[in-house]
Amino acid sequence: MFESLQHLMTGFGIATTIHNLLYCLTGAIVGTLIGVLPGIGPIAGIALLIPATFGLNPTSAIIMLAGIYYGAMYGGSTTSILLNVPGETASVITCIDGYQMAQKGRAGPALATCAIGSFIAGTIGIFGLVFIAPPLAEAALAFGPPEYFSLMVFGFIVLSNVTGISLIKSLMMAVVGLIIGTIGLDPVTGDARFTFGSIYLLGGIEFVAVAIGLFGIGEVLINVEKPADLLEQRVLIPRLRELYPTLRDLKRSIGPILRGAGIGFGVGLVPGPAPVIATYSSYMIERKISKNPEEFGKGAIEGVAGPESANNSACQSAFIPLFVLGIPFAPPTAILLGALLIHGVSPGPLMISQHPELFWGVIASMYIGNFILLILNLPFVPLFANILRTPKKILLPLIILFCITGMFTVNNSVFDIWMMLLFGGVGFLMRKWAYEGAPLLLALVLGPKLEVAFRQSLMISHGDFGVFVNRPISMAFLLATAIFLIFPAIRLMFKKSKKGGI
Amino acid sequence: MLKRIFSILFVFSLMMVMPLQAAEFPTKEVQIIIPWAAGGATDLIFRALGATTGKYLGKAVVVVNKPGGAGTVGYTEAMKAQPDGYTLTSGITPLTILPHNVKTAFTYKDFEPVINVVSDPGMFLVRSDSPWKSLKEFLDYAKKNPDIITVGNSGAGGGVHLIALAFEKAAGVKFNHIPFAGGGPSVTALLGGHVNAVSVSPPEGIEHVKAGKLKIIALFSEKRFEMFPEVPTVKEQGVDFAMGQWRGLIAPKGTPPDVIKKLHDAFKKGMDDPVFQKNAKDMAVNLHYLGPEAFGKLMASDHELFGKLIKEMKK
Numbered sequence: 102m103f104e105s106l107q108h109l110m111t112g113f114g115i116a117t118t119i120h121n122l123l124y125c126l127t128g129a130i131v132g133t134l135i136g137v138l139p140g141i142g143p144i145a146g147i148a149l150l151i152p153a154t155f156g157l158n159p160t161s162a163i164i165m166l167a168g169i170y171y172g173a174m175y176g177g178s179t180t181s182i183l184l185n186v187p188g189e190t191a192s193v194i195t196c197i198d199g200y201q202m203a204q205k206g207r208a209g210p211a212l213a214t215c216a217i218g219s220f221i222a223g224t225i226g227i228f229g230l231v232f233i234a235p236p237l238a239e240a241a242l243a244f245g246p247p248e249y250f251s252l253m254v255f256g257f258i259v260l261s262n263v264t265g266i267s268l269i270k271s272l273m274m275a276v277v278g279l280i281i282g283t284i285g286l287d288p289v290t291g292d293a294r295f296t297f298g299s300i301y302l303l304g305g306i307e308f309v310a311v312a313i314g315l316f317g318i319g320e321v322l323i324n325v326e327k328p329a330d331l332l333e334q335r336v337l338i339p340r341l342r343e344l345y346p347t348l349r350d351l352k353r354s355i356g357p358i359l360r361g362a363g364i365g366f367g368v369g370l371v372p373g374p375a376p377v378i379a380t381y382s383s384y385m386i387e388r389k390i391s392k393n394p395e396e397f398g399k400g401a402i403e404g405v406a407g408p409e410s411a412n413n414s415a416c417q418s419a420f421i422p423l424f425v426l427g428i429p430f431a432p433p434t435a436i437l438l439g440a441l442l443i444h445g446v447s448p449g450p451l452m453i454s455q456h457p458e459l460f461w462g463v464i465a466s467m468y469i470g471n472f473i474l475l476i477l478n479l480p481f482v483p484l485f486a487n488i489l490r491t492p493k494k495i496l497l498p499l500i501i502l503f504c505i506t507g508m509f510t511v512n513n514s515v516f517d518i519w520m521m522l523l524f525g526g527v528g529f530l531m532r533k534w535a536y537e538g539a540p541l542l543l544a545l546v547l548g549p550k551l552e553v554a555f556r557q558s559l560m561i562s563h564g565d566f567g568v569f570v571n572r573p574i575s576m577a578f579l580l581a582t583a584i585f586l587i588f589p590a591i592r593l594m595f596k597k598s599k600k601g602g603i
Numbered sequence: 604m605l606k607r608i609f610s611i612l613f614v615f616s617l618m619m620v621m622p623l624q625a626a627e628f629p630t631k632e633v634q635i636i637i638p639w640a641a642g643g644a645t646d647l648i649f650r651a652l653g654a655t656t657g658k659y660l661g662k663a664v665v666v667v668n669k670p671g672g673a674g675t676v677g678y679t680e681a682m683k684a685q686p687d688g689y690t691l692t693s694g695i696t697p698l699t700i701l702p703h704n705v706k707t708a709f710t711y712k713d714f715e716p717v718i719n720v721v722s723d724p725g726m727f728l729v730r731s732d733s734p735w736k737s738l739k740e741f742l743d744y745a746k747k748n749p750d751i752i753t754v755g756n757s758g759a760g761g762g763v764h765l766i767a768l769a770f771e772k773a774a775g776v777k778f779n780h781i782p783f784a785g786g787g788p789s790v791t792a793l794l795g796g797h798v799n800a801v802s803v804s805p806p807e808g809i810e811h812v813k814a815g816k817l818k819i820i821a822l823f824s825e826k827r828f829e830m831f832p833e834v835p836t837v838k839e840q841g842v843d844f845a846m847g848q849w850r851g852l853i854a855p856k857g858t859p860p861d862v863i864k865k866l867h868d869a870f871k872k873g874m875d876d877p878v879f880q881k882n883a884k885d886m887a888v889n890l891h892y893l894g895p896e897a898f899g900k901l902m903a904s905d906h907e908l909f910g911k912l913i914k915e916m917k918k
Binding site: 144145151152155243245286287289291293298300304372426427428429436438439443444447448449451512513514516553557560563 | 640641643644646647650651654667668669670671672673675676679704705706707708750753758759760761779781782783784787788790791792794795796797798806809810811813814816881882884885886887917
């Protein structure tokens, strides 16, 4: 542990040289911009800037590219809160309460809480990275296909009713998500499924198209349906003193932030869709333990603070498997792996000993970067919050325009734009009949992974279902799922007996 | 970066003013379509090659990613591009696999080969503590226990899956093939002991071999690895088999031969450039130059081979 501290000090020495600070700042600024623009995610952003780093030394290059990654995670919540447009998987949950807060004139506190929560969670994540990273990375290897399957089942059952409004409607939407998730190439045989001969459907439905469609476009359509005079009244204009969170807001947020950071860090270590599971779990837990669960979905600050912190801390801990095992668990870290390779650094078991200046320099720069992002983002809060002052008749078409251009930049595909508009229509109908988008998106992300893990497990075990219960970790997740399913019944009995006692 | 954008805009504005003349090729920048997402091995290699080739070609080389449909979207678009030499595509092994697996509008015959740049050998990795010390022990066990050894691959019907299928045919054994969502996850599963072996091509897993956690049990190249000179190829050990994955550049059918020649010469120089040589070495990719004719033959023979393998697999 002492040795780690010493290394970290050396790392700070490397990261605080003027030119590395400059690259860190550049990365953070570019990342924030990329995060704020819907569509262009960290993946495209990093890939576009890789050639620009050819002339740099590897440490500076990775400092800048990593800055883009976590900068984009910071910025990603902005469009979710202001416009209900989630730019990536991680910010879907933020839409729910963040957007409601903005509609009530509290966009400022929501944005500021995101920045503060991200900073605290990022800091915790980095300390975890320094002190407990290497042993934890090895633990992730214990997750094989059966464990993975049970984890997905657990996540699926527990998280599908994330907003807690109607279990039946949530499960219905989850099934729709599962069905959409089967479109594309069969993961085991490589055959085309439900593509109707279209080559565009071979790769499956693009997640971002569904997310932006259901949330962003759907919201715009709902607004369009309203009478014009009613429309302009709906958004309360924030006053200056309301732009930043009050002491009460902060008090309410600190618990969710710390819990979110813990959840995110743990989930980020496990291979899989970490941002989704981390943000959904954090939201679920905050709603369950809140004294005012009825506020959730109507603009509860806890519902923004928790998931945003979970997301940021998951994004930091995703660097552990990348650096220690050389294996990217998430797409953005896969791009970073490519960038490391092109600079002649192969992440893996030998990286920390072979390139200590890079490893510790990048870690230290992440800490500095988080601080830069905090002081960079807070002054922008009023600016962003004022976007909502724009009259709706101008703002709504602009949102559509942003969504379309943003969507195109994801895969350079016009087909994705049509998909997004189609799901916009679906989102409009769902909203009218009070169906929720969040369970559908969860199922769309988890479904294909669940299927692969299930089929892999049975292929390895030669069709023996015992593989799921004979392995301790897998068994634990299945047990937890079962307990979760009967828990409400037990609690009901418990409540009854307590009442009887009094 | 900004400067580059302005210079591109400037070039565009000039193009608007000047009448397009079929004078000396190239008069504008050359585009390489990558049918996969940014950041993958193919993307990185051609971005690096494009960066060094620009100066020999006289115009910039721009990489455009058109991912989707396991590569089919990008190839379909590339096939329909103007055959004027300004739109190239990265032609890699799956180009000769996809048409057998799903209904595609294209095959390799819809493209003209320009140059092959990379050929990565296939290989099997096992854990260092695995019971098999040599290829012979591995194959003996597989012969006695057909369908028992689990071999991970990066995806059903992908390059390394088919290499594994071809190898089991050549060696007369049967493995239990487990598909994963990419090379990374398959290597992770091997490290965790969830599968017995994986079929990969470098640089996947190389770092773990260097660290002594994994070892190469079967190497499918003609020559030994520079990095691991002590690892023998399977050919040396009596299994007549060698196979790898190639990455080259192709142009739409009907591109004039003199344009192909100009492109080939420029990219050849770009390949020989010390900067690109260093990039390739750092990425641990195996550079393997082939001219248009040899590259075309390679695509034709692989197309036929994969067709047979997939037919057998789907039976």
